Amino acid sequence: MIRELRFTDDVADLPTHKFGPSSLTWWGIIGYMIVEGGFFALAFAAYFFLMGHEQGWPPEGRAAPNLLWGTLFTIVIVVSEIPNTMIKKAANAHDTQGVRALMPIIVGVGAVLLIIRGFEFNNLNVRWTDNAYGSIIWALLLLHTIHLLTDWGDTIVLWALMLTPLGYEGRRFVDTDENALYWRYVWLLWIPIYLMIYWVPRL
Amino acid sequence: MTDIRADKLVDTVEPRSERERVEAENRRLAEERKKIARDGPKLKGAELEGRLDATWRRPPGIIGWLATVDHKEIGRRYIITALLFLALGGVLALAIRLQLARPDSTLISADRYNQLFTMHGSTMMFLFAVPVMEGVAVYIIPLMLGTRSTAFPRLNAFSYYMYLFGGLLLWAAFALNIAPDIGWFAYTPLSGPQFSPGKRADIWAQMITFTEVSALAAAVVLVATILKTRAPGMTLARMPLFAWAMLVVAVMIIFAMPSIALASGMLISDRLVGTQFYNSWEHGDALLWQHLFWFFGHPEVYIIFLPATGFVSVIVETFCRRPVFAYPVVVLALISTGILAFGLWVHHMFATGLPRVGYSFYTAASMTVAIPTGLQIFCWLATMWDGRPRLQVPMLYVVGFIVTFVIGGLSGVIIASVPLDLELHDTYFIVAHFHYVLIGGAVFPLLGILTYWFPKITGRMMSETLGKVGFWIMFLGFQLAFFPMHFAGLLGMPRRVYTYPAGQGLELPNLLSTIGAFAVASAVLVFVVNGLWSLYRGAIAPPNPWDASTLEWAVSSPPPVYNFEHIPVVESRTPLWDEKGELPVVTGLRVDEKELLLTTVVAATPDLREPVPQASPWPLISAIATAIFFITSIFSPWAVVFGAIPTGIALLAWFWPKELKREPEPVIV
Numbered sequence: 001m002i003r004e005l006r007f008t009d010d011v012a013d014l015p016t017h018k019f020g021p022s023s024l025t026w027w028g029i030i031g032y033m034i035v036e037g038g039f040f041a042l043a044f045a046a047y048f049f050l051m052g053h054e055q056g057w058p059p060e061g062r063a064a065p066n067l068l069w070g071t072l073f074t075i076v077i078v079v080s081e082i083p084n085t086m087i088k089k090a091a092n093a094h095d096t097q098g099v100r101a102l103m104p105i106i107v108g109v110g111a112v113l114l115i116i117r118g119f120e121f122n123n124l125n126v127r128w129t130d131n132a133y134g135s136i137i138w139a140l141l142l143l144h145t146i147h148l149l150t151d152w153g154d155t156i157v158l159w160a161l162m163l164t165p166l167g168y169e170g171r172r173f174v175d176t177d178e179n180a181l182y183w184r185y186v187w188l189l190w191i192p193i194y195l196m197i198y199w200v201p202r203l
Numbered sequence: 204m205t206d207i208r209a210d211k212l213v214d215t216v217e218p219r220s221e222r223e224r225v226e227a228e229n230r231r232l233a234e235e236r237k238k239i240a241r242d243g244p245k246l247k248g249a250e251l252e253g254r255l256d257a258t259w260r261r262p263p264g265i266i267g268w269l270a271t272v273d274h275k276e277i278g279r280r281y282i283i284t285a286l287l288f289l290a291l292g293g294v295l296a297l298a299i300r301l302q303l304a305r306p307d308s309t310l311i312s313a314d315r316y317n318q319l320f321t322m323h324g325s326t327m328m329f330l331f332a333v334p335v336m337e338g339v340a341v342y343i344i345p346l347m348l349g350t351r352s353t354a355f356p357r358l359n360a361f362s363y364y365m366y367l368f369g370g371l372l373l374w375a376a377f378a379l380n381i382a383p384d385i386g387w388f389a390y391t392p393l394s395g396p397q398f399s400p401g402k403r404a405d406i407w408a409q410m411i412t413f414t415e416v417s418a419l420a421a422a423v424v425l426v427a428t429i430l431k432t433r434a435p436g437m438t439l440a441r442m443p444l445f446a447w448a449m450l451v452v453a454v455m456i457i458f459a460m461p462s463i464a465l466a467s468g469m470l471i472s473d474r475l476v477g478t479q480f481y482n483s484w485e486h487g488d489a490l491l492w493q494h495l496f497w498f499f500g501h502p503e504v505y506i507i508f509l510p511a512t513g514f515v516s517v518i519v520e521t522f523c524r525r526p527v528f529a530y531p532v533v534v535l536a537l538i539s540t541g542i543l544a545f546g547l548w549v550h551h552m553f554a555t556g557l558p559r560v561g562y563s564f565y566t567a568a569s570m571t572v573a574i575p576t577g578l579q580i581f582c583w584l585a586t587m588w589d590g591r592p593r594l595q596v597p598m599l600y601v602v603g604f605i606v607t608f609v610i611g612g613l614s615g616v617i618i619a620s621v622p623l624d625l626e627l628h629d630t631y632f633i634v635a636h637f638h639y640v641l642i643g644g645a646v647f648p649l650l651g652i653l654t655y656w657f658p659k660i661t662g663r664m665m666s667e668t669l670g671k672v673g674f675w676i677m678f679l680g681f682q683l684a685f686f687p688m689h690f691a692g693l694l695g696m697p698r699r700v701y702t703y704p705a706g707q708g709l710e711l712p713n714l715l716s717t718i719g720a721f722a723v724a725s726a727v728l729v730f731v732v733n734g735l736w737s738l739y740r741g742a743i744a745p746p747n748p749w750d751a752s753t754l755e756w757a758v759s760s761p762p763p764v765y766n767f768e769h770i771p772v773v774e775s776r777t778p779l780w781d782e783k784g785e786l787p788v789v790t791g792l793r794v795d796e797k798e799l800l801l802t803t804v805v806a807a808t809p810d811l812r813e814p815v816p817q818a819s820p821w822p823l824i825s826a827i828a829t830a831i832f833f834i835t836s837i838f839s840p841w842a843v844v845f846g847a848i849p850t851g852i853a854l855l856a857w858f859w860p861k862e863l864k865r866e867p868e869p870v871i872v
Contacts, residue, residue: 003785004785005786027354132488135487138478153851161860
């Protein structure tokens with residue numbers, strides 16, 4: 001640049017981390033949430049589109065999925081918001097010890113949820129190859145399982161990172177805060193899926 | 204006395220509590236923070252440039268080349284790769300036109316012809332049109348916004364590699380004679396397990412997965428970049444129109460692309476593990492495919508077209524020496540086009556049989572979308588009317604765009620009407636229509652903007668004479684190639700059939716189209732020759748050769764690796780026209796580590812300082828692992844399980860910090 005410079009302001013004292021929409025990664029996460037939400041919304045649309053082709057739902061001669069495991073899963077995942085909120089608060093308070101103590105709880109809950117999920121697959125009373133109803137039910141459950149599994153993996157990595165000296169860095173608290181935000185999304189998305197797999201066929 | 208000494212002894216020998224250690228560490232880091240070098244009145248000019256260059260330059264050699272996260276390098280690769288795919292897709296078009304030059308031609312077999320038009324459409328839509336727009340944006344947007352990098356530069360690199368591998372997959376299949384032959388929209392049941400045995404349809408579907416992963420990543424990068432990294436003072440109301448267009452496009456990608464990824468995932472699972480989504484015998488529905496495909500496919504058209512409107516706004520402003528007329532109207536038109544684009548998909552399905560009310564609704568919606576587009580065109584015309592247009596090559600392409608696109612828009616309004624669409628559906632009238640809107644609407648502005656930004660990217664001007672010759676051959680050749688197709692269509696010539704019988708009046712329009720197609724190809728050749736010649740022999744470009752108003756022209760041509768030595772401050776919508784010889788800047792960013800300034804979303808006031816990731820080979824390695832995962836899962840569902848493991852490991856290595864010690868200020872290594 002050949003032109004003259006006019007110095008206006010100095011940004012050296014700006015912080016290097018903030019929570020919420022100031023954070024760059026917050027926007028990245030919101031972007032990917034919309035992407036995944038889009039996947040689910042369209043899968044829901046496909047579900048109702050296919051439902052319109054059937055006389056009964058589930059189709060005649062089939063039983064709706066057994067309620068037990070899915071309901072148990074729902075209870076556990078909703079209750080998991082309690083430790084999740086505690087982690088989010090600890091992160092916002094820059095409380096490394098608090099985050100370190102609470103992370104194993106949410107990781108443990110994730111493991112339990114994945115085990116319950118295995119039983120859910122076994123209690124759908126339909127196989128994905130049987131008919132379009134079976135295909136879409138399996139697709140919804142599988143999509144949510146992938147969602148759960150990837151976030152669980154993420155959470156383990158974050159937990160490991162918080163145990164290192166970097167666990168005292170401001171930006172790691174932002175990561176923790178955003179990871180908790182994401183977990184909230186994982187369980188909120190589960191609610192309509194739960195209703196569609198277990199209760200719409202009982203209407 | 205002794206007590207105090209004993210206390211001190213305890214303090215140094217006994218392990219202190221974790222908390223005290225951390226506090227001591229914090230104090231040490233705070234001291235070190237004071238020594239960090241930052242740009243400012245005391246550190247500017249040549250010394251600053253040298254140090255920034257050393258900081259921002261990627262490692263040398265082939266490893267550094269593969270590991271780069273520089274948005275300019277990635278943007279260039281995107282553009283060049285996409286142009287190569289354009290050339291390949293163009294060669295296929297020539298083969299198609301050769302076959303159709305005469306009736307009852309036996310030059311190309313029916314099966315090969317199916318592969319040709321599938322490859323042509325898929326290449327042009329997924330491997331050229333969308334990626335080239337993203338590539339231009341990835342290169343230009345940070346410069347235009349006055350910043351030093353895109354957000355998430357490693358994700359940006361990953362996005363490029365995913366795109367490249369998807370393109371290679373499709374073209375390797377073509378070379379091996381197993382290219383898809385199901386049309387670029389791969390309708391079920393034709394693409395399903397019953398009617399497309401073998402792996403051709405799977406290759407198409409996985410190419411989709413690659414390009415969608417890539418496009419979604421690039422879209423997230425662009426949204427975050429545009430909303431958070433704008434120069435201080437560049438409020439949303441002062442943002443260049445190209446940035447507005449790309450913001451709308453990136454949001455559209457985020458909403459539209461999951462649809463095709465879900466649809467193609469369901470297609471693969473129907474083919475591989477026996478789900479029944481599209482199988483009507485088990486109460487699936489082939490139309491489900493069409494809904495999901497066009498819910499993506501229609502916005503896709505605007506994902507290609509809206510960046511081009513951004514190009515047009517840029518060119519019109521510069522070459523008319525006047526800010527674009529009615530800026531708020533143009534912005535609102537962009538946004539409303541983006542929204543309306545999601546309410547039109549069913550007009551691709553009029554011939555499938557729909558409820559009457561659906562016909563009316565989607566006809567009305569299809570006509571409505573002409574309103575914001577028309578508003579934009581009137582705003583450009585008003586800009587030209589009120590300004591002093593210079594008819595240099597980029598501006599010529601804009602004029603060509605307006606003429607051609609308006610013709611395409613008018614034929615679009617015609618086929619938005621259901622009774623006419625039922626007549627014209629699947630004929631060459633449709634082929635004429637969408638080539639008018641896609642080539643006229645997107646490729647013409649693209650060629651204009653490549654001419655316009657060529658000096659910024661390469662440091663040299665393109666030849667004006669060759670540019671003008673190329674433009675006229677392109678413009679006239681295009682009309683010759685595609686205008687006769689309207690008549691072929693009205694005479695009933697169907698799309699996607701490898702030949703036609705003699706004696707039905709189709710000989711002349713087809714012969715003209717073929718001649719026109721070769722004229723277009725020669726114009727592309729002129730453009731390429733011009734580009735290559737100018738790269739070595741073109742006039743050296745000054746920083747702002749066109750006397751334009753936006754910030755990318757404030758830096759040298761080509762820009763230094765760090766873009767701006769100080770982050771500029773924006774005080775108007777056309778900063779370089781209003782600056783009066785001095786550029787306002789902010790100071791205080793780090794010099795010896797890569798750092799960005801983040802600003803607030805609406806008002807663009809300084810908000811945060813953000814470390815920028817260093818170059819890393821892991822995005823490439825992650826892309827390779829993901830590619831192996833995707834390609835093997837064409838053959839076995841177990842590949843999903845085993846392919847996910849190396850992908851997970853590569854992603855972990857990407858994110859895990861390479862040094863686990865605290866720095867005075869955050870860095871991403």
